[in-house]
Amino acid sequence: MVKTDIGPPNYRTMLPKVIEKNYGQWKYHEILKPGVLRHVSETGDEVFTVRAGSPRLVSIDFIRDLCDIADKYCDGHLRFTSRYNIEFITPNKKNVNPIIEETRKIGLPVGGTGNGISNIVHTQGWIHCHSAATDASGIVKALMDELYNYFTTMKLPGKLRVSLACCINMCGAVHCSDLAIVGVHTKVPKIDHEKVGAICEIPTTISSCPTGAVRRHPDKEVKSVVIREDLCMYCGNCFTVCPAMPLADAEGDGVAIYAGGKVSNARKPPMFSRLIVPYLPNHPPRWPEVVGIIKKIVEVYAKKARKYERMGEWIERIGWEQFFQLTEIPFTEQHIDDYTHARETFRTTTQFKW
Amino acid sequence: MEEKTPLIDELEKGPWPSYVKEIKRMAKKNAAAKDLLGVQELSFKEKVTHWKHGGIVGVTGYGGGVIGRYCDSPEKFPNVSSFHTLRVNHPGGWFYTTKALRKICDVWEKFGSGMTNFHGSTGDIILLGTTTENLQPCFNALTEIGYDLGGSGSCLRTPTACVGPARCEWSCIDTLDMVHNLTMEFQDEIHRPRWPYKSKIKISGCPNDCVAAIARADITIIGTWRDSLKIDQKAVREYVKSGMDIRTDIVARCPTNALEWDEKAQELRLIPQDCVRCMHCINKMTKAIRPGNDKGATILIGGKAPILKGAMLSSVLIPFMKIEPPYTEIKDLIRKIWDWWDENGRTRERVGELIERLGMRNFLKAIGLKPTPQMIKAPRTNPYVFF
Numbered sequence: 001m002v003k004t005d006i007g008p009p010n011y012r013t014m015l016p017k018v019i020e021k022n023y024g025q026w027k028y029h030e031i032l033k034p035g036v037l038r039h040v041s042e043t044g045d046e047v048f049t050v051r052a053g054s055p056r057l058v059s060i061d062f063i064r065d066l067c068d069i070a071d072k073y074c075d076g077h078l079r080f081t082s083r084y085n086i087e088f089i090t091p092n093k094k095n096v097n098p099i100i101e102e103t104r105k106i107g108l109p110v111g112g113t114g115n116g117i118s119n120i121v122h123t124q125g126w127i128h129c130h131s132a133a134t135d136a137s138g139i140v141k142a143l144m145d146e147l148y149n150y151f152t153t154m155k156l157p158g159k160l161r162v163s164l165a166c167c168i169n170m171c172g173a174v175h176c177s178d179l180a181i182v183g184v185h186t187k188v189p190k191i192d193h194e195k196v197g198a199i200c201e202i203p204t205t206i207s208s209c210p211t212g213a214v215r216r217h218p219d220k221e222v223k224s225v226v227i228r229e230d231l232c233m234y235c236g237n238c239f240t241v242c243p244a245m246p247l248a249d250a251e252g253d254g255v256a257i258y259a260g261g262k263v264s265n266a267r268k269p270p271m272f273s274r275l276i277v278p279y280l281p282n283h284p285p286r287w288p289e290v291v292g293i294i295k296k297i298v299e300v301y302a303k304k305a306r307k308y309e310r311m312g313e314w315i316e317r318i319g320w321e322q323f324f325q326l327t328e329i330p331f332t333e334q335h336i337d338d339y340t341h342a343r344e345t346f347r348t349t350t351q352f353k354w
Numbered sequence: 355m356e357e358k359t360p361l362i363d364e365l366e367k368g369p370w371p372s373y374v375k376e377i378k379r380m381a382k383k384n385a386a387a388k389d390l391l392g393v394q395e396l397s398f399k400e401k402v403t404h405w406k407h408g409g410i411v412g413v414t415g416y417g418g419g420v421i422g423r424y425c426d427s428p429e430k431f432p433n434v435s436s437f438h439t440l441r442v443n444h445p446g447g448w449f450y451t452t453k454a455l456r457k458i459c460d461v462w463e464k465f466g467s468g469m470t471n472f473h474g475s476t477g478d479i480i481l482l483g484t485t486t487e488n489l490q491p492c493f494n495a496l497t498e499i500g501y502d503l504g505g506s507g508s509c510l511r512t513p514t515a516c517v518g519p520a521r522c523e524w525s526c527i528d529t530l531d532m533v534h535n536l537t538m539e540f541q542d543e544i545h546r547p548r549w550p551y552k553s554k555i556k557i558s559g560c561p562n563d564c565v566a567a568i569a570r571a572d573i574t575i576i577g578t579w580r581d582s583l584k585i586d587q588k589a590v591r592e593y594v595k596s597g598m599d600i601r602t603d604i605v606a607r608c609p610t611n612a613l614e615w616d617e618k619a620q621e622l623r624l625i626p627q628d629c630v631r632c633m634h635c636i637n638k639m640t641k642a643i644r645p646g647n648d649k650g651a652t653i654l655i656g657g658k659a660p661i662l663k664g665a666m667l668s669s670v671l672i673p674f675m676k677i678e679p680p681y682t683e684i685k686d687l688i689r690k691i692w693d694w695w696d697e698n699g700r701t702r703e704r705v706g707e708l709i710e711r712l713g714m715r716n717f718l719k720a721i722g723l724k725p726t727p728q729m730i731k732a733p734r735t736n737p738y739v740f741f
Contacts, residue, residue, distance in 0.1 A: 002490075003497040004415045005541040009454060011446035011530045015520060019449075024519035024528070028640045039521055047521065057373040057482070059380040059387075060459035060468045067452035078455075080448040080472055082516070082565050089521070107371050123475060126397035127390070128423060128439060128482060130407045135397065137373045138365060145368030170659035171475045176569035176667070204701065210662050237662055237702070243407035250401040263569045265561035266634045267609050270568050270667055284398040285364040308607060308638070340664040 016077040035110035117150035132166035133183030157305040176261035178311035187252035195244035197223035260312035278334035361398040386467040389431040419503025441478040441504040465492035477514035478504035509547035515557040525559025526577030526649035550699035574654035574668035579646035582626035589642035656706025
């Protein structure tokens with residue numbers, strides 16, 4: 001008899017002894033250096049955490065390498081963070097440097113803490129997704145090669161969280177990141193009329209379109225749909241319900257860049273990321289246009305933002321007009337919202353800068 | 355024949371750890387991983403995906419947890435012609451023993467491509483790529499070592515929580531116990547999709563919201579406190595002595611001007627009724643300032659990514675709720691929310707979008723909650739009011 005609905009293993013069976021003992025009793029923490037945390041408990045116990053970056057898409061042998069380090073120095077325990085970083089936790093301060101050394105030996109950077117750039121949350125891209133408008137792991141690798149020093153240091157004004165979604169479905173909360181890269185289609189779906197009739201439910205397909213661009217085929221004999229091209233904004237919702245309408249297009253697909261989002265409530269409430277670059281082409285293997293513009297924005301932010309200001313807080317203070325000026329990103333008609341919540345993005349005051 | 359992959363080979367260079375190296379590592383001993391390299395190279399060359407839309411596959415008794423995936427060029431890449439993914443529910447807080455991790459590796463070595471994500475965006479362990487025939491045996495082997503599948507499709511997606519009281523002094527609720535308890539309670543909802551669309555529960559221990567609960571969860575649970583935050587004046591003075599500009603970096607950054615620095619007495623004073631518990635002063639003075647004693651959670655509703663009506667942040671539903679096992683109050687609330695949404699939601703409509711379509715007042719009535727000013731930024735401006 002196959003077991004079902006057993007649920008995940010109980011986290012209690014996975015905790016290191018020192019964590020179990022001090023559960024709920026932590027008093028304070030400090031960042032000793034980039035990638036190294038010290039937590040102190042009310043009981044007087046302390047733990048040291050070494051945080052290392054990971055490419056996320058990893059082999060089982062990579063996981064086994066991590067296990068070897070954890071067996072040697074962390075009593076056979078380790079954890080991952082919500083941004084794919086690996087954390088080696090030990091109550092023994094003497095283990096910190098050997099963990100760092102061994103982590104570096106297997107090619108992993110130590111860092112991702114405090115006011116720097118942590119790992120890039122991302123999706124599957126061309127590795128596994130049918131609706132991807134760009135790759136995910138590839139751009140992330142190209143970007144992190146360039147942003148590497150921001151991972152291993154803490155010299156930015158505030159935390160900088162970068163995410164990437166390979167299509168506008170935005171798996172993984174990229175809509176609230178300091179910098180977000182989003183795969184975009186720019187060509188209307190290509191309809192395979194024969195297949196639509198065979199595998200798609202036509203009313204569902206029509207009603208899936210948020211702008212009413214998908215219409216019944218004018219020829220009653222053809223059981224299919226047509227698209228009013230001027231109404232399509234390439235969201236792909238029709239493709240999700242009807243596989244016979246793919247949007248992928250080698251020339252049309254690319255990425256957009258968004259900025260200024262955050263989820264933390266610290267100081268300002270959470271913010272959405274806003275469109276700053278509507279389209280850049282896909283240029284594998286290193287996406288130089290994307291990497292170049294992200295690097296530029298990070299450098300301007302590093303220079304201009306005040307202490308503790310997140311990207312969005314900085315932009316709010318200086319104003320979007322100055323943001324576009326400082327980053328030398330052209331402002332276009334695509335930047336002005338014309339979708340569901342457009343009006344609340346218009347400037348309803350005479351206060352602005354030049 | 356050894357295929358050349360010049361484009362992706364480029365990504366073996368550079369200081370950041372390389373996923374291409376990882377695939378190559380598996381490719382030496384696994385044919386699917388080898389073909390995955392080829393598919394990635396082809397996508398880099400042609401700038402389009404080579405994975406086909408969906409395909410219904412799964413394991414007996416479940417409607418989700420497996421993402422069906424087929425390559426569009428099976429003649430070139432026969433070993434990934436079917437390349438399905440299993441979402442495996444992670445233990446809360448992503449803590450593991452090496453013994454438990456090695457067991458997953460062994461199962462995946464036997465039944466899959468050997469490629470994984472630790473972890474996927476939702477929080478699951480992603481076992482990336484296996485054949486249709488291997489799905490059931492792989493699932494059986496996973497349950498043997500104590501793992502189960504996570505959610506996919508129109509179901510409850512795997513709930514996640516921040517590290518919580520396991521290693522954080524700010525957690526106002528036991529995020530890990532809660533996420534485990536809710537996950538066990540809602541196994542049916544996770545494994546058998548039956549709703550208009552997906553639903554997500556994410557739990558953060560404090561308003562820093564390390565699992566982005568407010569941005570992506572339909573049901574957002576964020577730890578907070580009702581009384582005053584706690585200040586250790588001696589520790590404050592230590593910070594000042596060691597060079598902290600407390601006026602500029604702490605007092606001036608308080609969003610509601612709830613802090614004052616008394617230079618003469620060398621004391622940091624709080625106006626408790628003005629504090630909105632944003633975490634800034636606590637974050638920057640970890641040794642001196644701490645959350646209060648009367649802890650619980652704020653429950654928020656309706657967060658989601660843009661598909662389809664635009665991105666939404668969760669909004670306050672219950673300003674403060676005590677959160678204690680067996681979590682009956684929150685479970686009852688969650689069930690009421692789901693029932694209303696399931697009854698009224700259209701296909702692919704998340705609960706936040708439904709609330710916008712049918713109105714917050716109808717939603718509140720349906721789940722039996724009284725309106726409070728904490729739910730809104732400001733009252734309405736228009737005169738079009740139902741009585």
